[in-house]
Amino acid sequence: MPRWRSSYECSSFNPGQLPPAGIPEIAVAGRSNVGKSSLVNRLLGARLAHVGATPGKTRSINFFLVEREGAPCFRLVDLPGFGYAARSKGERDQWARLVGAYASGRDSLLLVLHLVDFRHGLLKNDILLQEWLSGSGLPIFVVFTKGDKISRGKRQQTRDGYIKDGLKSLDVPIVTSSIDNTGIEETRSFIESHLDARGFA
Numbered sequence: 223m224p225r226w227r228s229s230y231e232c233s234s235f236n237p238g239q240l241p242p243a244g245i246p247e248i249a250v251a252g253r254s255n256v257g258k259s260s261l262v263n264r265l266l267g268a269r270l271a272h273v274g275a276t277p278g279k280t281r282s283i284n285f286f287l288v289e290r291e292g293a294p295c296f297r298l299v300d301l302p303g304f305g306y307a308a309r310s311k312g313e314r315d316q317w318a319r320l321v322g323a324y325a326s327g328r329d330s331l332l333l334v335l336h337l338v339d340f341r342h343g344l345l346k347n348d349i350l351l352q353e354w355l356s357g358s359g360l361p362i363f364v365v366f367t368k369g370d371k372i373s374r375g376k377r378q379q380t381r382d383g384y385i386k387d388g389l390k391s392l393d394v395p396i397v398t399s400s401i402d403n404t405g406i407e408e409t410r411s412f413i414e415s416h417l418d419a420r421g422f423a
C-alpha cells in the first residue's frame with residue numbers, strides 16, 4: 223500500500239470556520255473518550271490530534287490532510303465526542319449544530335467511521351449517533367476501539383455478539399487498539415478500498 227504522508231490542516235469551532243469541501247473526507251465519530259483522537263493519530267502515523275484522559279478533550283472539528291505519492295488524497299476528520307452525559311444539553315445541542323453544519327449536504331464526506339468501545343458495544347448514545355448519521359444519509363463503518371482490554375481469545379466471540387445484537391455498518395467491524403496497533407493497518411486498507419470503490423483511487 224502506498225505510504226500516507228499526513229499533516230494538520232485546520233480546526234473549526236463553529237460553522238463559520240469550516241474549510242471549503244473539495245477532496246474526499248473520512249470522518250471519525252463516537253462517544254467522548256472512546257479513542258477517536260488516538261485512532262486518528264495511529265492511522266496518520268503521527269501525533270497530530272490531541273488525546274485526553276478526561277472526556278470532552280476534542281471540542282472542535284479537526285481536519286488532517288493525507289497525501290499519497292505527493293498528491294492530496296483525502297482528509298481525515300476528527301469530530302468532537304458525542305453525548306458526554308456530564309455535559310449540559312446546551313453543549314450537546316452545540317455538537318449537533320457544529321457537526322450538522324459540517325455534515326449536511328457535504329458530498330465530499332464519503333464515510334463516517336463510528337468508533338465503539340469494544341468493552342461495551344453499542345450504548346444508548348451510540349444508537350442515537352447511528353440514527354443521527356444514517357438519518358443524515360451518511361455511510362457508517364463501525365470500528366471497535368480499546369480491543370486490548372479484551373483477551374485475544376474472546377475477541378471474535380465478542381465482536382460476533384455485538385453484530386448479532388444489531389448495528390449499522392457497511393462491512394464487518396474491525397477491532398482496533400491504539401495501544402498495541404491491532405487492526406490499524408486493516409483500517410487503513412478499508413479506507414483505501416472505500417476511496418477506490420467511490421472512484422478516488
Ligand SMILES: Nc1nc2c(ncn2[C@@H]2O[C@H](COP(=O)(O)OP(=O)(O)OP(=O)(O)O)[C@@H](O)[C@H]2O)c(=O)[nH]1
Nearest residue numbers: 254255256257258259260273274278279280303400
Ligand atoms: N487501553 C486503551 N486506551 C485507549 C485506546 N485508545 C485511546 N485510549 C485512551 O482513552 C482515552 C481517550 O482517548 P482519546 O483518543 O482522547 O478519545 P476521544 O474519543 O478523542 O475523546 P474526546 O475528544 O474527549 O471525545 C485516553 O486516555 C487514551 O489514552 C486503546 O486502544 N486502548
Ligand SMILES: [Mg+2]
Nearest residue numbers: 258259279280
Ligand atoms: Mg478527541
